[in-house]
Amino acid sequence: MAAPPPADERPLVMLAQALFPEFAAALAGRYRFALLADADAAAADEARALLVGGLPRVTAQHLGVLPALKLVACTSVGVDHVDLDACRSRGLSVTNAGAAFAADSADYAVGLLVAVLRRVSGKRVGIVGLGNIGSRVARRLAAFGCAVSYHSRSPKPSAPYPFVPALRDLAAGSDVLVLSCALTDETKHMVNRDVMEALGKGGVLVNVGRGGLVDEPELLRCLRQGVIGGAGLDVYENERAVLTPESIGGVLEVVIANLDAFFSGRPLVSPMEL
Amino acid sequence: MAAPPPADERPLVMLAQALFPEFAAALAGRYRFALLADADAAAADEARALLVGGLPRVTAQHLGVLPALKLVACTSVGVDHVDLDACRSRGLSVTNAGAAFAADSADYAVGLLVAVLRRVSGKRVGIVGLGNIGSRVARRLAAFGCAVSYHSRSPKPSAPYPFVPALRDLAAGSDVLVLSCALTDETKHMVNRDVMEALGKGGVLVNVGRGGLVDEPELLRCLRQGVIGGAGLDVYENERAVLTPESIGGVLEVVIANLDAFFSGRPLVSPMEL
The missing domain is CATH 3.40.50.720 (NAD(P)-binding Rossmann-like Domain)
Incomplete structure (x- = not known):
């Protein structure tokens, strides 16, 4: 993209990988996004939330380039693809998809x-x-x-x-x-x-x-x-379960609720115990 | 078979069609059997119960050759293959598989x-x-x-x-x-x-x-x-549902219970309202 997104009031959410189109459409009005792999130093310094869609591995090294990070919001139920030890020692909150699936x-x-x-x-x-x-x-x-x-x-x-x-x-x-x-x-x-x-x-x-x-x-x-x-x-060692329209809607709701809660200082909806 | 079955105390049950081997084995000790299509006049005159295994059509004509008939015991839940009008006008009892399936x-x-x-x-x-x-x-x-x-x-x-x-x-x-x-x-x-x-x-x-x-x-x-x-x-217009070992056992139980009740003068287990 040639033009950067317009600077506005929307908080920046760092993405561990590109969002599903449904997610991107539903979240675009609320947040600005940057993709972790492509993010410039200004975005990396600013981002307080990391959205982990799908199951990319999120390592201590990934987390290390985000100094302002406070929340790791996952769209999955399991969060074993995220280095939870690193989150714990950094004092990060981690949320999952709750009961959506x-x-x-x-x-x-x-x-x-x-x-x-x-x-x-x-x-x-x-x-x-x-x-x-x-x-x-x-x-x-x-x-x-x-x-x-x-x-x-x-x-x-x-x-x-x-x-x-x-x-x-x-x-x-x-x-x-x-x-x-x-x-x-x-x-x-x-x-x-x-x-x-x-x-x-x-x-x-x-x-x-x-x-x-x-x-x-x-x-x-x-x-x-x-x-x-x-x-x-329903699952294999390297694969996730099937989705339905209802569960995609449910995940969206949970993720938005967690991000909204985080950015407005309210309690998280589906925090993980670390 | 060359030799006729030995005459004994077991009541005669007429069969609308040959029994599944499991049924034949389980019932053999309790009853004598004759196949309707092959039955001689003595058997037809004697039979007080007709066992309808599977879904052969049982018409008024079939019933008509069994003057002593009182019970039509079906191994299925639905009994639409049996001429119920004819059963009703003859005053026959009809039993089905009850809750076995x-x-x-x-x-x-x-x-x-x-x-x-x-x-x-x-x-x-x-x-x-x-x-x-x-x-x-x-x-x-x-x-x-x-x-x-x-x-x-x-x-x-x-x-x-x-x-x-x-x-x-x-x-x-x-x-x-x-x-x-x-x-x-x-x-x-x-x-x-x-x-x-x-x-x-x-x-x-x-x-x-x-x-x-x-x-x-x-x-x-x-x-x-x-x-x-x-x-x-689970069913098509001319076909019945699937069976499991448990339901076959269940049907056997119900059929035996109905025949035993009938021949000992006790109330039938799963009588149909005609």
């Missing part, structure tokens, strides 16, 4: 289950991660007459389902294991051969979290060897 | 919806027929956050969903129309062009009842012309 992911988890199992009713379902997605999967499957139990870092006092402290035990007591937790150093490849052997021959694995939760080469071996019965994957 | 059909209806719509949550769903299947579909979709309403011959006082007296109105107020009612003279081709126009461009039709509920040539025209948005069909 939760209904999509939960609907699709049930669709995958019907596709893989044909009959879902009455099955014992173990849910790993009872957050925005997992709790919605649980509610849906409870209405199918499934016996739901769950595993997570700690029990959720308000959840009406039994908590199972060990993932292997959850797998052993389930016909279906649904993964709907965040990808962290602790959860990476948490579904290994041991867990799949516990799930067993008739067991089905459904992953609507992040692909990295599963040791994929081991999963393929287990499927080939009949160690587990089947798998329904 | 209901969980399968309801699970599959939801699976079809996810496959066609991707996002089910929040949709307005109109259910046609709130019986064993329809009520289970309603419960599942309510847990998806769908707004459920229904149409049937008469309101169900215990149903927590709004009743809509006219099918066309239900279609006009729904994003999704789920057919889960019996096929009768009144319901045949109830989904015609008028109903599909009311459902509209973004609307989706899901049929887990009988194929004959829908005017299929008109459905194909409406899909081609974009009158409705999509369709998920």
